[in-house]
Amino acid sequence: MLKQIIGVVLAVVLGVGGAWFVAGFLSPDETLSQAPLPLPKGGDFTLQAAQGAVSLSDFQGKVVVLYFGYTACPDICPTSMATLKAALAQLTPAELSQTQGLFVSVDPERDTLEHIQRYVGYFHPSLIGVSGSQAELLEITRRYNAFYRKVEVPGSAMAYTIDHSAILYVIDKDGQVREQVQHAVPPAELAAAIRRHL
Template sequence: MKKILLFIVPLFLLSFLLLGRAQFQNDLTKNESLILFNEGKSLTDFSFDVTGGEHFTNQDLQGKWTLFFIGYTFCPDICPTTLAHLDSVYPKLTAQPYNDIQIVFVSVDPNRDKAEQLAEYVHYFNSEFIGVTSTHKELWPFVQNLGLIYSIVDQGVADPYYLVDHSASIVLINPEGEHHASFQATINTEGVFNVEMDLMVENIHQMYKNWH
């Protein structure tokens, strides 16, 4: 009888854990815009400029959950809209015990966006947001590594207000500095690409609680 119990108890615990894992996966699959990686994807090494002459590197991802969003300060719609929406959910996103989550805006327009200007731009939306940039040589492989893309439209023409086409998705990095998930943008009723923020926050909290 004792041998049977020794076998049944671990089996019950395993079944309970698998059931919880399945429920976790089911909850996440309710968000059709979510791309979740079963195993985190490593990021290429990077070093981006931030205000004060400092740098933001892979080391700054360790021990924190990080949301990356790419864009540029001259962006007329997607960037200010997304940053405003991120600010609106920020108190809920980073409420205890989820207070080790950081939001990083990566400018892919280094010709116009310098570190000091970028810091002023993101702090207009939220003083906790981080703005970073670098050269295209460094930005392009990093952006591709995240599964995103950008393209400069008519750069070098007389008009200083040239546009930059870029992905509107938000990328989640886990505390080991790996690409953990992506939240794809969809077109809202106003014709602007955006991420469903409340559902994103819910999903991030679920992943946070189930992390290792």
């Protein structure tokens, strides 16, 4: 019994000591949790919108804010789109004219092109919603280091949900990914990221 107690005490002491040791040698900027995500390769793509084919290169000369999500998403996508809406509201008319929001639905099984456009239009009239085949979406999301997967929900009216990453990609006027912004940042941070590349 005494050996067990001593073993527990030693484990606690070593654990605290190890944490102190690591904290002492790593500054906050060097911790893995706070390290910036590496920028993805990204690149041009063409998907379908309600008004026809849309390519990223169509917006050459504008800063594009790109997001991968789906319209039935219960929380993350509405939060992301609300952040984008509020960020766009902080831009001047001249800045807004040089900015394009692009929502890519990763749920083509359920999201019609017309429904996607109605969804994004609720947040801002300038936003464009697009989607494509699963093969197209997988190829594009891989290039952007984005993630999504279908999750069956037996007994649910929705039948399935989609787990997905929640990054707003800020793409410069030449089509290069320049920043990755978390979906729930203060809108002023996203507006500042857009302005940096106008």
